[in-house]
Amino acid sequence: MQAAEIDEEFPVVDIDSPALEAARMLAEHSLPGIVVLTADGQLYAVLPASQVVRFIVPSYVQDDPQLAGVLAESTADRAAEKLGGKTVRELLPQHQLTLPAANADDTIIEVAAMMGRLRSPLIAVMKEGKLHGVITASRLLAMALKCGLTEQALSAVVTGLKTAIQPAPTRVGVAPSTA
Amino acid sequence: MQAAEIDEEFPVVDIDSPALEAARMLAEHSLPGIVVLTADGQLYAVLPASQVVRFIVPSYVQDDPQLAGVLAESTADRAAEKLGGKTVRELLPQHQLTLPAANADDTIIEVAAMMGRLRSPLIAVMKEGKLHGVITASRLLAMALKCGLTEQALSAVVTGLKTAIQPAPTRVGVAPSTA
Numbered sequence: 001m002q003a004a005e006i007d008e009e010f011p012v013v014d015i016d017s018p019a020l021e022a023a024r025m026l027a028e029h030s031l032p033g034i035v036v037l038t039a040d041g042q043l044y045a046v047l048p049a050s051q052v053v054r055f056i057v058p059s060y061v062q063d064d065p066q067l068a069g070v071l072a073e074s075t076a077d078r079a080a081e082k083l084g085g086k087t088v089r090e091l092l093p094q095h096q097l098t099l100p101a102a103n104a105d106d107t108i109i110e111v112a113a114m115m116g117r118l119r120s121p122l123i124a125v126m127k128e129g130k131l132h133g134v135i136t137a138s139r140l141l142a143m144a145l146k147c148g149l150t151e152q153a154l155s156a157v158v159t160g161l162k163t164a165i166q167p168a169p170t171r172v173g174v175a176p177s178t179a
Numbered sequence: 180m181q182a183a184e185i186d187e188e189f190p191v192v193d194i195d196s197p198a199l200e201a202a203r204m205l206a207e208h209s210l211p212g213i214v215v216l217t218a219d220g221q222l223y224a225v226l227p228a229s230q231v232v233r234f235i236v237p238s239y240v241q242d243d244p245q246l247a248g249v250l251a252e253s254t255a256d257r258a259a260e261k262l263g264g265k266t267v268r269e270l271l272p273q274h275q276l277t278l279p280a281a282n283a284d285d286t287i288i289e290v291a292a293m294m295g296r297l298r299s300p301l302i303a304v305m306k307e308g309k310l311h312g313v314i315t316a317s318r319l320l321a322m323a324l325k326c327g328l329t330e331q332a333l334s335a336v337v338t339g340l341k342t343a344i345q346p347a348p349t350r351v352g353v354a355p356s357t358a
Contacts, residue, residue: 049316137228
């Protein structure tokens with residue numbers, strides 16, 4: 001199973017679109033992050049939701065987190081005003097992070113390892129230099145569970161755990177040798 | 180607006196429950212992460228989805244990411260077998276990370292700053308030592324947008340951007356001085 005076989009379409013934002021639009025898109029659809037493209041459709045950044053949230057944190061607070069605690073509640077409540085008139089480009093992190101991008105023919109484990117290492121809840125899948133699709137953490141887990149364990153094996157695991165008569169097997173699933 | 184006013188109920192997993200169950204819960208409900216409690220209901224860990232995905236990555240690959248590329252595709256496909264019989268406790272990171280937990284009376288900006296700093300898509304909200312609820316990144320953005328910008332101000336921002344007749348104002352929204 002290769003990355004390009006399990007990736008999905010995902011909403012993208014243009015780097016020069018209003019930051020407010022990106023934040024609303026993420027909030028309304030509960031997205032795990034956003035994919036930012038340049039005007040000519042090139043992949044520019046993949047931001048996890050936790051970093052999009054930084055859009056509403058004043059930069060002096062980001063520099064000194066202690067300050068967040070002394071902001072009046074009314075000021076904190078109007079934090080989203082910070083987004084008004086800003087573009088996504090203006091709010092991207094100063095230093096470009098490693099792009100969480102996989103190749104079309106990467107395996108599910110390569111994608112999972114990259115996801116864990118870069119702490120990114122979504123991985124862009126590239127094919128011939130273009131964005132082919134996106135793999136989210138939940139999609140990856142769903143596919144791994146689907147192809148790694150049949151329902152039968154799964155139920156054996158659960159039963160095994162419940163009865164706990166014998167030590168848990170180190171390897172459970174569809175063993176080709178018994179097929 | 181305080182953390183305890185905007186937090187929500189969120190599925191939790193017991194530290195000794197099967198890792199498979201946690202992975203399935205995350206996959207099926209597209210959760211941004213999981214909240215792990217001890218047997219007596221104490222908050223133990225908050226794992227972003229990107230770290231739950233590591234559950235299916237063999238530890239020798241986590242130690243040396245280059246190895247992911249040399250695993251046969253068939254081996255990679257059976258990665259989820261690794262979860263069989265393991266508990267959440269066995270798969271948690273060795274070193275305890277800073278717990279992404281806020282106090283009930285923290286402001287939205289304190290929560291957002293913590294989220295960004297710890298790169299956690301969800302923040303546990305504690306009240307009197309107990310888990311009161313969880314704030315996800317999308318919930319936080321939704322609330323920030325809701326209370327920070329009225330529809331009228333929002334439309335003014337969008338119009339302003341579209342016409343682009345004048346430079347973007349540095350601060351847009353409901354300015355108390357003009358109310």
